[in-house]
Amino acid sequence: MIFKHKFRVRWVDTDTAGVMHFSNYFRYFEACEEEFYRSLGMEPDRIRGKYGIMLPRVETACQYKAACRYNDAIEVTLKVREVGTKTVTYDFQILNEARIAAEGFVKCIAVNLDWKVVDLPEEFTKILRKSTL
Amino acid sequence: MIFKHKFRVRWVDTDTAGVMHFSNYFRYFEACEEEFYRSLGMEPDRIRGKYGIMLPRVETACQYKAACRYNDAIEVTLKVREVGTKTVTYDFQILNEARIAAEGFVKCIAVNLDWKVVDLPEEFTKILRKSTL
Amino acid sequence: MIFKHKFRVRWVDTDTAGVMHFSNYFRYFEACEEEFYRSLGMEPDRIRGKYGIMLPRVETACQYKAACRYNDAIEVTLKVREVGTKTVTYDFQILNEARIAAEGFVKCIAVNLDWKVVDLPEEFTKILRKSTL
Amino acid sequence: MIFKHKFRVRWVDTDTAGVMHFSNYFRYFEACEEEFYRSLGMEPDRIRGKYGIMLPRVETACQYKAACRYNDAIEVTLKVREVGTKTVTYDFQILNEARIAAEGFVKCIAVNLDWKVVDLPEEFTKILRKSTL
Numbered sequence: 001m002i003f004k005h006k007f008r009v010r011w012v013d014t015d016t017a018g019v020m021h022f023s024n025y026f027r028y029f030e031a032c033e034e035e036f037y038r039s040l041g042m043e044p045d046r047i048r049g050k051y052g053i054m055l056p057r058v059e060t061a062c063q064y065k066a067a068c069r070y071n072d073a074i075e076v077t078l079k080v081r082e083v084g085t086k087t088v089t090y091d092f093q094i095l096n097e098a099r100i101a102a103e104g105f106v107k108c109i110a111v112n113l114d115w116k117v118v119d120l121p122e123e124f125t126k127i128l129r130k131s132t133l
Numbered sequence: 134m135i136f137k138h139k140f141r142v143r144w145v146d147t148d149t150a151g152v153m154h155f156s157n158y159f160r161y162f163e164a165c166e167e168e169f170y171r172s173l174g175m176e177p178d179r180i181r182g183k184y185g186i187m188l189p190r191v192e193t194a195c196q197y198k199a200a201c202r203y204n205d206a207i208e209v210t211l212k213v214r215e216v217g218t219k220t221v222t223y224d225f226q227i228l229n230e231a232r233i234a235a236e237g238f239v240k241c242i243a244v245n246l247d248w249k250v251v252d253l254p255e256e257f258t259k260i261l262r263k264s265t266l
Numbered sequence: 267m268i269f270k271h272k273f274r275v276r277w278v279d280t281d282t283a284g285v286m287h288f289s290n291y292f293r294y295f296e297a298c299e300e301e302f303y304r305s306l307g308m309e310p311d312r313i314r315g316k317y318g319i320m321l322p323r324v325e326t327a328c329q330y331k332a333a334c335r336y337n338d339a340i341e342v343t344l345k346v347r348e349v350g351t352k353t354v355t356y357d358f359q360i361l362n363e364a365r366i367a368a369e370g371f372v373k374c375i376a377v378n379l380d381w382k383v384v385d386l387p388e389e390f391t392k393i394l395r396k397s398t399l
Numbered sequence: 400m401i402f403k404h405k406f407r408v409r410w411v412d413t414d415t416a417g418v419m420h421f422s423n424y425f426r427y428f429e430a431c432e433e434e435f436y437r438s439l440g441m442e443p444d445r446i447r448g449k450y451g452i453m454l455p456r457v458e459t460a461c462q463y464k465a466a467c468r469y470n471d472a473i474e475v476t477l478k479v480r481e482v483g484t485k486t487v488t489y490d491f492q493i494l495n496e497a498r499i500a501a502e503g504f505v506k507c508i509a510v511n512l513d514w515k516v517v518d519l520p521e522e523f524t525k526i527l528r529k530s531t532l
Contacts, residue, residue, distance in 0.1 A: 011300065011310070012154050012293050016147040016203050022456040022505075023145060023425035027278050030422070034277065034337070044277070045337035057421040061460035067514070070149050071300070071311035106421075115466070144433065144443070145426050155323040155372075156292035160411050163289070167410065167470070177410070178470035190288040194327035200381070204433070204444035239288075248333070278420050282413040282469050289411060336415050 001131050002079050005035040009072045019067040025102050026060060029092045032076035033106070036090075040127055048113070051121045055088065055108035062104030068096050080132045085119050086110050088128060134264050135212050136169040142205045152200040158235050159193060162225045165209035166239070169223075173260055181246070184254045188221065188241035195237030201229050213265045218252050219243050221261060267397050269344045271301040275334050285333040291368050292326060295358045298342035299372070302356075306393055314379070317387045321354070321374035328370030334362050346398045351385050352376050354394060400530050401478050404434040408471045418466040424501050425459060428491045431475035432505070435489075439526055447512070450520045454487070454507035461503030467495050479531045484518050485509050487527060 013024040037044045048054055068074055075095040082089045087109050094102040110120045120128075146157040167177045181187055201207055208228040215222045220242050227235040243253045253261075279290040300310045314320055334340055341361040348355045353375050360368040376386045386394075412423040436443045447453055467473055474494040481488045486508050493501040509519045519527075 008297075008300065010293070010297055011148055012156060012296060014149040015144055016149070016151045017453055017455065018149045019455070021145050022459060023422050023429070026422035026425070027276070030278060031274075031276055034274065043337060045335070054416055056416065056418070056466070057463055059460070059462050060421060061458070063458050064456055067455070069311070071309060141430075141433065143426070143430055145429060150320055150322065152322070155326060156289050156296070159289035159292070160409070163411060164407075164409055167407065176470060178468070187283055189283065189285070189333070190330055192327070192329050193288060194325070196325050197323055200322070202444070204442060277414055278422060280415040281410055282415070282417045284415045287411050 001133065002077050003032070003036040003039060003131075004075055004077050005032045006073060006075050007031065009068050009070055009074060011070050014070050019069055022062070022064060025062050025064070025094060025104065026106075028074070028076050028094065029090075029104060029106055032078050032092065033090060036078045040131060042127070047124075051124050052112055053110045053118060053121065053124075054113065056111060057106055058087070058109045059107040060104065062102055064102050066096060066099050066101045068094065068101050072096050074101065080128055081105065083120070083125055083128045083132070086117055088120065134266065135210050136165070136172060136264075137208055137210050138165045138168040139206060139208050140164065142201050142203055142207060144203050147203050152202055155195070155197060158195050158197070158227060158237065159239075161207070161209050161227065162211075162223075162237060162239055165211050165225065166223060169211045173264060175260070180257075184257050185245055186243045186251060186254065186257070187246070189244060190239055191220070191242045192240040193237065195235055197235050199229060199232050199234045201227065201234050205229050207234065213261055214238065216253070216258055216261045216265070219250055221253065267345075267399065269298070269302045269305060269397075270341055271298045272339060272341050273297065275336055275338045275340060277336050280336050285335055288328070288330060291328050291330070291360060291370065292372075294340070294342050294360065295356075295370060295372055298344050298358065299356060302344045306397060308393070313390075317390050318378055319376045319384060319387065319390070320379070322377060323372055324353070324375045325373040326370065328368055330368050332362060332365050332367045334360065334367050338362050340367065346394055347371065349386070349391055349394045349398070352383055354386065400532065401476050402431070402435040402438060402530075403474055403476050404431045405472060405474050406430065408467050408469055408473060410469050413469050418468055421461070421463060424461050424463070424493060424503065425505075427473070427475050427493065428489075428503060428505055431477050431491065432489060435477045439530060441526070446523075450523050451511055452509045452517060452520065452523070453512065455510060456505055457486070457508045458506040459503065461501055463501050465495060465498050465500045467493065467500050471495050473500065479527055480504065482519070482524055482527045482531070485516055487519065
């Protein structure tokens with residue numbers, strides 16, 4: 001499954017060159033991730049409470065293909081690339097008028113509330129794996 | 134005493150109009166506040182630990198007089214306007230090449246770590262009051 | 267008319283205290299303003315092109331009444347308070363579960379593309395005034 | 400040459416988990432890049448004017464090794480990895496109390512003010528290459 005969510009590029013996310021600042025692509029990736037969890041029936045703010053885990057990022061990357069400008073109607077897509085024992089990796093694309101504006105990934109690791117690396121909870125893993133079918 | 138700290142306007146803080154985004158003035162106010170506490174010998178991240186308080190904002194305002202652009206060397210000034218029983222109010226100015234670019238204020242209230250409003254600790258109040266002389 | 271738009275508080279907009287950072291309220295005000303113009307049939311990125319004006323902010327203020335936390339479903343309301351010859355002022359509220367989380371305003375002034383203060387275009391003024399009925 | 404610049408982690412750059420948000424590492428990379436150009440005698444806002452080029456990013460990546468928290472005194476290091484005909488790639492590290500908190504890179508491409516890809520100006524290339532000795 002590829003999850004998709006539409007966003008508008010906000011004025012504040014652009015810079016003097018008239019384009020979205022490169023760091024903000026990661027903000028839109030994350031906003032898409034939040035909506036992805038919601039679409040799976042998991043309110044993103046309750047993952048901590050329900051499963052006792054947080055998902056800090058261990059690796060991110062982005063390739064920029066075309067500029068996004070103020071008010072552009074972009075679509076961010078998320079695909080779960082891999083669910084490991086302790087990690088989950090998402091692939092992202094940003095589409096701007098059917099053109100690929102950017103491609104990237106975000107890899108997270110499960111930690112408990114004391115920041116110790118732990119296994120992803122079984123139920124959580126199952127839900128994520130199911131989303132990849 | 135008027136506390137002063139110099140900053141460079143960062144590229145990411147500008148927008149498509151080529152000027153610093155209006156919301157970012159408040160970020161520079163806060164960065165100046167952080168350096169102000171350091172100048173008083175209070176590392177800003179230790180106020181919570183030492184005094185058991187946080188200082189959420191209850192009111193802010195800003196008047197914008199002149200644009201700030203990428204890489205401008207701005208000076209932010211902070212003056213403690215008032216130290217109440219439970220609140221502290223700072224006045225800020227942003228100077229850009231000796232011109233006033235913005236003026237504003239930020240009013241904070243003391244809460245304990247459970248977010249209950251409390252009195253400002255006596256020692257904390259004393260240090261702040263002394264800074265106004 | 268009171269314009270309303272719903273947003274989710276994003277993780278990136280919160281801080282170590284677990285609440286939305288005070289500067290980000292102004293970002294949500296602006297995002298609401300962008301949706302407001304869209305609702306009037308004016309794509310926000312075309313105001314510059316169509317009317318030859320920009321609307322830099324001259325004054326902003328916000329009173330914070332209750333914290334907003336990660337993933338809260340907030341509703342931002344915008345009401346045009348006043349349309350002057352050269353200025354427009356919006357009143358904003360942020361509602362969080364029917365509680366007022368914040369109230370503020372943003373006052374803008376019309377400038378042409380050379381940053382000279384100009385009158386608001388007649389058609390633009392008419393559309394804004396109509397929205398206040 | 401490895402260029403180094405110290406920063407304080409600002410409150411606004413942290414999130415509910417009490418750590419610097421992963422997207423903000425790229426902001427500190429860029430702030431370091433701005434100071435790097437200044438150290439070479441090129442005010443970063445004048446590159447556009449002097450050389451008629453901009454340096455949009457085509458690829459970025461970051462590996463996160465250890466959290467950065469509010470008020471941490473971090474040191475960002477920049478090393479020019481490669482100066483191509485049209486591209487420049489910087490390697491970055493973020494050091495937090497002598498521990499590597501993050502490692503990443505940013506690859507930029509030269510475009511003229513119409514966003515056409517162009518060769519890096521000879522003088523500009525020479526200055527950058529010299530910095531790698």
